[in-house]
Amino acid sequence: MASNATDYIKHHLTFWNSSHEGGFSSLHVDSFSVSLILGFLFAGVFAYVARNAKLENPGKLQLFVESIVEMVDTQVKEIFHAKSAVIAPLALTIFCWVFLMNAMDMLPVDLIPMAAQWIGFTFFGADPHHVYFRVVPSADVNVTFGLSISVLICIIGFSISAKGLGGWIKELFTAPFHASGPVGTILLAPANFALQMVELLAKPISLSLRLFGNMYSGELIFILIALLPWAAQWLLGAPWAIFHILVITLQAFVFMMLTIVYLSLAVEKH
């Protein structure tokens, strides 16, 4: 059982990699395709609703979409005071997409991997033991870092557009410590720059690792629960799944909120 359990866990935690050797040029086909499908699902549903939006007598789907849009709009307006056409759609995309990716955790932990194994074995003659499919994209550091590095690029872009390239670079060397004379300024510049770099890099790292850690641990616990005897699984599985509904939503919300906060900090002058 022990080696079986180890194998089971290992199998569940292995990505469907496009090349067996791995390396930087390989692709996690499972997390990439699932995130892509979910992204299209989000975009498709929202665009459909936006296209068919009715001013009067909106349908249930429209009301649902509107409530999400309203929530995001409220948060953006409360936190971000500058004018920007990008930030609200960005926040909406993050919230919905991250939520959908997290929600993959609610699928039965063996459902998709087993379906993938069956399909791989039946149609492609693959060895089921070497067919891997991890269905939660946000439990993949590549996915979370892909998001958070995009956010980092947005932060830098917002800073430059608000303060100008020169202003932003100047701020990198003169804040948070201000000196009165030119000598002091030059002396403090390295310290300022180091602190600014830490501040800048801590943002994407904390964003992505927070999401990744929550989703990875959630997935792992589901896998561990799946190792219990079947009659006892509900005892832990049900509470954890119910609790996880909160975690899924909360993590999507936190990712969105922190993005808005970081971007509003980026356009403010220190």
Next chain:
Amino acid sequence: MEFNVTLLGQAITFAILVWFTMKFVWPPLTNMMEERAKRIADGLAAAERGKQDLEAAEKRVADELRQAKQQATELILAAEKRANQIVEEAKDAARTEGAKLVTEAKSQIDQEVLRAKEALREQVAGLAVAGAEKILRKEIDAAKHADLLASIKAEF
């Protein structure tokens, strides 16, 4: 923790999704919601205006009703007064007419009486003269005593 090209793919997908949301999802939805909010505000304002209009109209109606009632009361009073006046006038007219009739009747009666008296006097005078003639046939010359006879006649 193994970084590979998935990260890049995810970032590109993310950029496309954000662009798509910016272009096709966010503006139509928020515009529509703003339009709806505006329409609701307009509707509420219109309702408020309607309510005020209704109140004003009700007030005007009450005013006009009161005025009409007052006018009606005045008309009734005037009519009653006029009716009384007409009745009084009729009464007066009747009274004067009656009095006139009575006076006329009286004067007629008086005249009749006078005429009767006159006739009676004539007759009595005639009778007296005839009696006197019969008595005094021989002694009295009618032509001689005409003055006397006339004065006697006048005394009746």
